[in-house]
Amino acid sequence: MDMSTLLSSFGIMTIIILLGFIIARKYKVTAESKQLLIIIIIHIAVPSIILNGIFNTDMNGTTLAKMFMIFLLSIMFNTVGILLGWFSAVIFRFRAIKAKKIAILSGLGNTGFIGIPLCERLFGPEGGLLAAIYDAGLDVVAFTLVIVLLQKNEKFSFRSFKAIMNMPIAAIMIGVSIAIIGYQPPLLIKHLTSTLANLAAPLAMIYIGLLIPEFLKEKKKIPVRFVSLSLIMKLFIIPLLFIMILQIMPIAVEVKNVVSIQVSMPTFMLATVLFAKYANDEETAVMITIYSTILSLITVPLIVYATSLFL
Structure with a gap:
């Protein structure tokens, strides 16, 4: 993995987050405007990354084997990550629902919102495609195991499982189907998906920057042990072990390259939605997500560099 490219990407990410922070400090950012950014990223930019990856990747047996392997690794690593987070919570005497929350916040990363654009930037169209497949595996874990853990009655609902059928997953299914039948889209479509794909990373970083001022202004009391354990497991121990x-x-x-980046991602943003719906605790997820995202700008390059140096 090219460390100069990684450091350059994270440097750019940091600057764009600061721009989002400055915007939020100078102008009133409404909930509707933040929701609009999410819609553009999830429903337009990320699907475009996936389709651009498929259109610019030779979909032969080798590529399909990589996609299948990364999907299996995603399910395995995300499940094991949750188990490791739960085990660490039990060791530090967290019980019941708090241990489950630490397990989820430690085990699952922001592989879609940040991971897909970053892998596309680092490894090109194929990297973006493989990152999307990894994120699909995380979605399977999130809407099965995570929901079971958060629900007090611990019963799985297939209605919740339907949430897996989102725009990125639809883009994977449509794109792979097109590639298998050998259809070549017009040049206009290829250029369009390539252009829209470039929106994902900048908009995602701006969105994160927009969240920081409001979070700092609220000055909520921080449960230090809870936050510290969640961050150490998510940003250091689990990614190092998996790498x-x-x-x-x-x-x-x-x-290997794509999974190394994906397992190092900060806490997944979907945790906020799931915690609010099933645990009535949105604030905890928001706090861990923001802290881990900011710290990941330092930890991801360090972990990847240390791994390439000593292993």
């Missing part, structure tokens, strides 16, 4: 495992696995280097 070391990846080094000894006989899989394609492209898969």
Whole structure:
């Protein structure tokens, strides 16, 4: 992995987050405007990354094997990540629902909102496509295991599972189907998806910057043990462990590179929605998400560099 490209990408991400922060400090940012950004990113930009990756990747047997492997790794790593988070919470004497929350916040990363645009920037169209497949595996875990953990009656609802069928997943299904039948879209469509794909990373970083001033203004009391354990597990212990495992696995280097980035991502933003719906605790998820996102600008380059240096 090219460290200069990684550091450059994170430097740009930091600057764009600061721009979002400055905008939010100078202008009133409404809930509707933030929701509009989310809609553009999730429903337009990220699907465009996926389609652009498919249109610019030779969809042969090797590529399909990489996609299948990364999907399996995603389900395995995200499930194990939750188990490791839960185990660490039990060791530090967190009980019941708090242990489950730490498990979820520690185990699942922002592989869609940040991970897909970042992998596309670092590894090109194929990287964006593989990152989207990894994110699809995370969605499966999020809307099955996570919901079971958060619900007090611990019963799984297939109605909740329907949330997996979102625009990025639809883009994967449509794009792969088009590639399999050998259809070549017009040049206009290729240029359009390529242009729209470039929106994802900047808009995602601006959105994160918009959240920071309001979060700082509220000055909520911070449960230090809860926050510290969640951040240490998510940003250091779990990614280092998984990256070391990846080094000894006989899989394609492209898969290793993408998974290394994805397991290092900060806490997933969907946690806010799931915690609000099933645990009546949106504030905890928001707090951990913002802290982990800001810290990840430092931890991800350090972890990837340390891994390439010593392993």
